[in-house]
Amino acid sequence: MFSSITYLKIVAGLAEALGKFDLVSRCWVKIATIKKTSKCLTTAGMFLSMTGRHTEAEIYFREALEVNPYFSPALFNFGYLRQKMGCHEEAIDLFSSAILSNPNLDRAYYGRGLSFTKLFEYEKACENFRKTIKLQPFCPHGYYQLCFVLKELNQNSEIIKTIQTLHKFEPQVAFQLVNELNIQAGI
Template sequence: MSQLDNLFARWQVRALLVFGQRERALVRLDDMLNVNPADVYALATRAHVLAELGDKAGALQALQRQVAAQPGAAPGWFNLGYLSEEMGELDQAEAAFRRALDIDPKLDRAWYGLSLSLIRQRRFDEAIAALRKNTELQPMSPYGWYQLARVHVDREEPEEAAKIIRHLRGFEPKVAAQLERETGLVQPQA
């Protein structure tokens, strides 16, 4: 497939997706992969479409092929970790997130994903370390802080969770209030 043909095929896929023609887009993506089985764009897009259609196993296979074709790209490893974690494949998710972080240690969402996998495995010490890195990289995002507070509650460390709730109140009062309701750790208003 010439470079021009490849660009045209990508344009066709995008147009089909814009108009909600996912199945037809998959056919076009498969055509592209028949010509070039290591086409990272086609593999990544195929994984995304399959996941949207509920075919997580197919999406996982496409992501595995993508990281094999482009092992030095952190986003592919992150996507593999995310889908693996969602499917309950926690060892595979952890390995994929760690690989993404080996490539790009500042990929905050990979630290967050790693922490979720570790939490589900009840490996709280490692989860806390990953969440601290996530909140260091994204200090104004409530997601890492929320999970960090939940881990401290699970570890029966209410004073640490309360500190996080107070911190969140400064920039995400709704999340702080949600944590108070969920944990029963009501903080005095300043």
């Protein structure tokens, strides 16, 4: 016989595969009520956020961080939620805490770079997108965002080098950047 948590996880997995995220979030809320671990609370918060229930998601992320203040998935997902809500300074703090907890969390550098960009702190954004690329060298999103920030800093030679590197493994994105930035990259 399955435990109620196992049953709820199976239902959540099937619902997720079918794109029924409201059902997924309800299952994870029930799981988190039964098993108040950082992982369960964070997963509930993540799916609540995906269904637009941001206030409830925030409660679950805060609970997850009460259980374990260094749980990088909770810090990252809470940062992402705050970023979506336009609270970029708070998002940066949360992403920074996630990075302290897990220095290889490339998505946290990427998220922090996006928030720095929104705050017009382009040098800091560049640092974070470069770190994203260092950790995930085949992730086109880091290159893409880096090029736009470099454009704001009028660093065309760096843009060209970045596009040429990107072209080696993601030519479509490289051509897209050439067109969007209206730049000659020699590719």
